[in-house]
Amino acid sequence: MDAIDLARWQFGITTVYHFLFVPITIGLSALVAGLHTAWYRTGKAKYRQLTQFWGKLFLINFAMGVVTGIVQEFQFGMNWSAYSKFVGDIFGAPLAIEGLLAFFLESTFLGLWIFGWDRLPKKVHLASIWLVAIGTQLSAFFILAANSWMQWPVGYTYDRASGRAELQDFAAVLTNKVALATFPHTIAACFLTGGAFMLGIALWHVLRGGPERKDLFRPAVKLGAVTVLVASVAVFVTGDIQGKIMTETQPMKMAAAEALYETSEPAGFSLLTIGSLDGQREVWSVTVPHGLSFLATGSWNGKVEGINDLQAAYEQRFGPGSYKPNIPVTYWTFRLMILFGALSALIAVAALWYIRRPGRSPSKWLVRSAIALPVLPLAANSFGWIFTEMGRQPWIVFGLMETRDGVSPTVGAGSVLTSLITFTVLYGVLAVVEVLLLLRFARTAPARPEPETEDSGEPDAAFLY
Amino acid sequence: MELTDIWFLLIAVLWTGYLVLEGFDFGVGMLLPAVAKDPVDRQVTLRTIGPVWDGNEVWLLVAGGATFAAFPIWYASLFSGFYLALLLILVALIVRGLALEYRNKLQDAAWHRRWDLAIVIGSAAPALLWGVALADIVRGVPLNANHDFTGNFFTLLHPYALLGGLTTLVLFALHGAIFLALKTHGDVRDRARVLVLPLGGATVLLAAAFLTWTQVHDGSWITWTLALLAAVCLLGGILASRAGRDGLGFLGTSATIVLAAATLFVTLYPNVLPSTTDPAFSLTTENAASTPYTLKIMTWVAVIFTPIVLAYQGYTYWVFRRRLTRDDIAQVKVA
Numbered sequence: 019m020d021a022i023d024l025a026r027w028q029f030g031i032t033t034v035y036h037f038l039f040v041p042i043t044i045g046l047s048a049l050v051a052g053l054h055t056a057w058y059r060t061g062k063a064k065y066r067q068l069t070q071f072w073g074k075l076f077l078i079n080f081a082m083g084v085v086t087g088i089v090q091e092f093q094f095g096m097n098w099s100a101y102s103k104f105v106g107d108i109f110g111a112p113l114a115i116e117g118l119l120a121f122f123l124e125s126t127f128l129g130l131w132i133f134g135w136d137r138l139p140k141k142v143h144l145a146s147i148w149l150v151a152i153g154t155q156l157s158a159f160f161i162l163a164a165n166s167w168m169q170w171p172v173g174y175t176y177d178r179a180s181g182r183a184e185l186q187d188f189a190a191v192l193t194n195k196v197a198l199a200t201f202p203h204t205i206a207a208c209f210l211t212g213g214a215f216m217l218g219i220a221l222w223h224v225l226r227g228g229p230e231r232k233d234l235f236r237p238a239v240k241l242g243a244v245t246v247l248v249a250s251v252a253v254f255v256t257g258d259i260q261g262k263i264m265t266e267t268q269p270m271k272m273a274a275a276e277a278l279y280e281t282s283e284p285a286g287f288s289l290l291t292i293g294s295l296d297g298q299r300e301v302w303s304v305t306v307p308h309g310l311s312f313l314a315t316g317s318w319n320g321k322v323e324g325i326n327d328l329q330a331a332y333e334q335r336f337g338p339g340s341y342k343p344n345i346p347v348t349y350w351t352f353r354l355m356i357l358f359g360a361l362s363a364l365i366a367v368a369a370l371w372y373i374r375r376p377g378r379s380p381s382k383w384l385v386r387s388a389i390a391l392p393v394l395p396l397a398a399n400s401f402g403w404i405f406t407e408m409g410r411q412p413w414i415v416f417g418l419m420e421t422r423d424g425v426s427p428t429v430g431a432g433s434v435l436t437s438l439i440t441f442t443v444l445y446g447v448l449a450v451v452e453v454l455l456l457l458r459f460a461r462t463a464p465a466r467p468e469p470e471t472e473d474s475g476e477p478d479a480a481f482l483y
Numbered sequence: 484m485e486l487t488d489i490w491f492l493l494i495a496v497l498w499t500g501y502l503v504l505e506g507f508d509f510g511v512g513m514l515l516p517a518v519a520k521d522p523v524d525r526q527v528t529l530r531t532i533g534p535v536w537d538g539n540e541v542w543l544l545v546a547g548g549a550t551f552a553a554f555p556i557w558y559a560s561l562f563s564g565f566y567l568a569l570l571l572i573l574v575a576l577i578v579r580g581l582a583l584e585y586r587n588k589l590q591d592a593a594w595h596r597r598w599d600l601a602i603v604i605g606s607a608a609p610a611l612l613w614g615v616a617l618a619d620i621v622r623g624v625p626l627n628a629n630h631d632f633t634g635n636f637f638t639l640l641h642p643y644a645l646l647g648g649l650t651t652l653v654l655f656a657l658h659g660a661i662f663l664a665l666k667t668h669g670d671v672r673d674r675a676r677v678l679v680l681p682l683g684g685a686t687v688l689l690a691a692a693f694l695t696w697t698q699v700h701d702g703s704w705i706t707w708t709l710a711l712l713a714a715v716c717l718l719g720g721i722l723a724s725r726a727g728r729d730g731l732g733f734l735g736t737s738a739t740i741v742l743a744a745a746t747l748f749v750t751l752y753p754n755v756l757p758s759t760t761d762p763a764f765s766l767t768t769e770n771a772a773s774t775p776y777t778l779k780i781m782t783w784v785a786v787i788f789t790p791i792v793l794a795y796q797g798y799t800y801w802v803f804r805r806r807l808t809r810d811d812i813a814q815v816k817v818a
Contacts, residue, residue, distance in 0.1 A: 074588075081584035084537065085577040091547050092569055095562025099631070102562075106555020107773040114548035115784055121541045122792045126799055129534035137802055182555075185777045426563040428631040437570045444574060448581065455588055 022425045024434040025097040028441065030407070032089050034400050035445050039083035041399050044158060044205065045212015045249075046076045047151040049241065051144075056237075058144045064234055067464045072216060072238070078455050080128065082448065089441065097434060101414055101424030105167075108174055108185045112164040112192075120157035124150050158208070159201050166197035168415050169406070170267040176418070183418060196267055199260040206252035207359070207402065209245055211395040214362045217242025218391030219460045221369050225385050231463050239373050243366045250363035258313065265314040265322070268416060270332070270341060271409035273325045274348035276310050283321035285310040290353065336417070343411040351405040358398035365391050486778040487768040490553040491755070493785060495748040497549055501542035502613070502651075503658075503740045507733075508532040508539055510659015512579065512606025513652075515599055518663060518674040522592075525599065526812045529583065531666040534803045536583060538796055540576070552781055556630055556771040557755045564624055564632025565616055568639055572609045579605025610655040611648040615639060618647025621697065621747050623757030626764045630771075633760065643696060650686070650693040654743075657682040658736040661720065665729035668808045676724065679732075683721035690717060694743065697750055706750050713742035 019027075050072050057065035091113065094102050102109075130138065131146040138146070173190030174183045185191070220238035223231045265272045278285055287309025292302045311320040325342055332341040365387045372384055414421040511532050519525040532539075551558040562569060578601045586598035622643055625634045660682055663675035694710040702710075720735020751757075755771050758764035772778065 077584065078588065081581055085580040088540075088544065088576055089573055091544055091551075092562060092573060095547075095551065095558050096566050096569060097563070099559035099563035102551065102559040103556050106551055106558065107777050110548065110550075110552030110555055110558070110773070111777055111781055114545065114552040114781065117541060117545035117548040118784065118788050118792065121544050122538065122796070125537040125541050126792075126796055129538055130799055130802065133530075133534040133803060184774045185780075188777075188780050426559075426566075426631075427629070428627075428633055429563050429566055433566050436567065440570060440574060444577065448577075451581075451585070455585065458589070 019431065019435075021429060021431040021434050022422050024431055024438050025425050025429075026421065028097060028434060028438045029093065030404070031438070031445070032086065032093065032441055033407075034403060035449075036083065036086040036090055037399060037403050038396050039079050039086065040154075040158075041204075041208040041211040041395070042079045042215055043076070043083045044151075044154045044208035045210070045245075046072065046079065046215060047147070047154050047212075048209070049212050049216055049245065050076050051147045051151045052241065053238075054144055054147050058140060064237070067234060068238055071459075071464045074459050075215075075219070075456060077128075077132065078452065078459065082452055084125070086445070096437070097426055097429065098414075098424045099426040099429070101419065104182045104419055104424070105415060106182070108167060108171075108183055108191060109164050111185070111188065112160040112167075116157050116160035116164075120153045120160065124153035124157065127153070155205060158204060159197075162200050162204060163192050163194060163197045166194045166200055167191055168413075169200075169410055170194060170196040171415055171418055183415070195263055199256065199263045203253065203256035203260050206249050206256055207395065207399055209249035210253055210359065210362060211399060213242045213245030213249055214366070214395045215242075215392045217246055217366060217369055218388050221388035221391070222385070222460075223463060224373070225388060227463060234463070236373065239369060243370045243373070246362055246366035247370070250359065250366070253359055261313045262316055268410065269323045270325065270328045271343065271348070271406075272310075272314050273323060273328055274343045274345055274409055275352040275405070276322075277325075277345050277349045278310065278322060279325045281321065281324040281327045283311070284308045284319040285314070285322040287313060291349070339412070341412060343409050348405055348409045351401040351408065355398050355401040355405060358394045358401065362391065362394045362398070365394075485768075486775055486782065487553075487772045489782065490549075490772070490778055491748075491752060491768045494546065494549055494553060495744070497542060497546035499741055499744040499748075501539070501546050502744055503737050504539035504542055505536070506610070506651075506655040506740055507658045507662040507736075508536040509606040509610040510655045510657065511663055512583075512602045512659070513610065513656050514659050514663065514675070514678065515603055517678060518660075518671050520670070520674075522595065523809050523812050524669075524671050525595070526587070527667055527669075527671050527807050527809060528663065529586070529602070530807050530811070531663060533583075535796075535799055537580070538799065540580070549781070549785075553773055553778060554755055554766075554768070554771040555773060557766050560626060560630045560632060560756055560766060560771075561620070564626075564634070565619070565639065567636040568612055568616060572612050575605045575608040575612075579609075607652065611652045613648075614651030615644045615648035617651070617744075617747055618644040618693070620756060621751050622700070623754075623759045623765070625760045626756065626758035626766070627760060628764050630756075630758075630764060630766055643693075643700075646689065646693045646696065650689040653682055653685045653689055654736070654740065657686045657721075658733075658740065661724050661729065661732045661736050664724060665733050666806055668806050672806075679721060679724045683717075683724075687714075687717060687721075690714070690739075690743065694746060697746065701750060703749075706746050709742050709746040709749060713739050713746060716742060 050069060053065055053069040053072060056062075057069050094109075127146040127149040131143065131150060134143050134146060171183065172194050173185065173187035175186050176182075177184045191197075216238055220235040220242055223235040224239055227235065261272070273279075276285065276287065277291065284307070286305040286307045289304040289306065308318040310322050312318050314320060314322045325345070329341055333339070368384060368387065410416055412420050412422070414424040511528060515525060515528055519528045547558070550561070582598040582601035582605060586595055586602070616639075619639050622641075624632055625638060627633050657679065660675045660678045664672050664679070667675070691714065694713065698707055698710055716735050716738040720732045720739060723729075723735055724732030753768050754765050755768060756766040758766075773781075
């Protein structure tokens with residue numbers, strides 16, 4: 019493999035890995051802040067126990083999200099220096115602002131929250147975790163604005179003399195319609211993830227624990243399940259809007275999502291296809307008639323452009339070459355994203371149904387679902403992310419720069435291979451450590467607070483160094 | 484003053500802030516085995532940086548992001564050119580960050596031992612490599628007409644750069660020792676104070692050699708003055724620490740880092756990355772910069788938000804201003 023393929027694999031691996039932790043962090047920080055608020059308001063010990071229990075799991079995740087995030091920022095310069103030069107005038111600003119507005123807020127107030135249990139006034143301590151939660155969302159907004167610019171560049175001019183894209187209108191970059199659609203969809207997915215994480219673990223305790231644990235974790239089951247359900251409706255609605263904007267801005271990505279080769283009016287949505295996906299042989303498929311038309315255009319009979327027509331149109335516009343992304347990857351990741359998201363919502367319904375009638379003994383399927391639940395949205399997020407990025411190919415910046423032109427010109431394949439192997443091995447080892455820690459803490463029910471320490475606000479050892 | 488100059492200054496300030504702040508937490512990490520001989524003392528030592536190290540590291544992220552936004556060509560050439568060095572730094576920062584967060588999550592001696600080792604190496608490696616990188620930036624690297632780096636990893640490891648690396652390594656260790664003396668009571672403080680003299684001596688020798696070499700190569704009266712002031716602050720910091728004036732000592736090493744960094748950045752200006760291939764290929768504040776429009780927006784954002792960040796980071800240091808003792812660790816109940 020040459021440097022370009024290695025650099026792409028490295029970006030894919032490090033980004034998907036980073037994005038396993040980020041949605042948990044975003045969703046869970048707000049939920050922990052909610053539990054902390056419940057404790058602040060009611061003074062009930064069980065809310066403090068829950069805050070600390072989820073707080074610990076949140077911190078284990080947060081750490082991984084932070085350290086893998088540094089790689090993301092450095093990687094643009096290391097592997098993609100031609101890209102960085104080309105778009106730095108535009109792309110660097112949201113990145114720098116993300117650091118100044120969001121990362122400082124998150125890291126500083128998280129330090130205050132962790133170590134401030136017995137130092138800070140209760141209100142300030144509560145505000146700290148809320149500021150962390152706000153910081154994570156601000157961070158998501160700026161990075162998605164930067165990414166959306168790569169999907170649909172706005173507010174710039176191409177300067178022939180300098181050979182780069184130059185910023186004309188920063189407000190346009192921040193209010194890019196792709197960003198405005200992507201941000202709520204991503205945040206909703208993050209809440210789905212955080213909610214499922216909470217629901218799965220809490221449900222397991224309720225199903226498997228004694229009466230005391232049942233009592234303690236019941237509110238977390240409710241909070242998690244309601245979060246998942248509300249978030250999944252939000253994911254669905256925002257995903258629908260995003261699909262329509264995608265059809266406007268990147269019709270090829272929409273066509274690739276369906277492996278729709280011929281322009282159709284109306285176009286169906288295939289739930290699954292057995293065949294080669296190259297438009298030649300379709301062995302068997304299950305199709306929802308008019309489905310894609312509605313998803314793409316909002317009308318049941320809307321016209322959806324096919325890959326072949328778009329390819330011809332792009333050749334006219336950009337010159338000869340292939341403008342098709344990898345169709346099997348886009349087709350399947352799009353479906354798997356939806357499948358895993360929907361499964362999470364179904365399990366949440368089952369959990370709520372169970373918790374309303376607690377006398378019933380749980381089916382073994384519900385127990386298994388509880389264990390699988392935290393993982394399902396992670397799969398959905400990863401597939402969604404891969405779909406978004408692979409669907410943009412061959413462009414690194416849609417219509418402006420191809421991915422192969424963005425790579426660092428003087429970084430050899432050997433260097434990229436070294437770092438690819440290093441990160442893959444390191445991330446693999448760390449994943450094992452992370453999962454072991456998470457399982458260990460998730461399984462351990464919090465100790466009952468002793469009466470005399472109940473109100474002291476003192477943390478337990480695992481919170482501190 | 485041009486916007487490009489203002490941004491050169493701001494980026495110098497961000498990198499300097501990073502070196503001052505993470506400098507001491509690198510130092511604390513490196514000195515962990517030297518100042519803490521039992522589990523409780525190790526916790527005392529790490530707790531001194533616990534609430535702040537992550538916020539300190541964000542200075543790096545913001546410095547990197549600001550370099551990308553204000554001088555994209557500099558960012559691109561620097562980060563692709565220093566590829567393997569940055570890879571090592573990234574690995575060190577990842578492992579160290581997780582070590583700090585994870586070491587106390589389990590009460591197990593072997594678990595602690597492994598993460599402690601990661602903290603020591605993960606703190607020492609970047610402390611060394613940032614010095615190497617800074618020296619390379621000041622001295623310049625082979626860049627072609629397209630401003631792309633044409634050397635390899637070993638191009639970066641010449642004697643001047645290695646001296647720069649050793650200088651930051653011992654300087655940060657000293658900075659960390661004085662910080663520990665300021666933030667603790669008891670055995671940790673005593674051991675940290677004992678370390679100040681040998682570390683201080685080594686820093687004086689290495690820093691004097693490194694800054695003099697920098698000056699002889701391309702010094703001006705301004706940089707000579709800055710370098711001399713750095714030397715005065717360094718000696719003052721060591722003496723103050725010896726006299727038991729911990730706060731003054733810490734101010735001394737902080738000022739040393741600020742002035743040494745200022746010496747390097749002033750020496751560098753108006754270049755941001757000189758080319759040793761041909762001076763015409765050098766990156767400067769002019770040819771590496773973003774457009775005035777981008778710089779203007781960034782300036783507004785920086786002017787509004789930097790004071791807010793400084794205020795709440797300052798608040799954190801205020802909240803956790805108290806010296807730590809073994810009793811603080813004992814108070815926390817073990818779950």
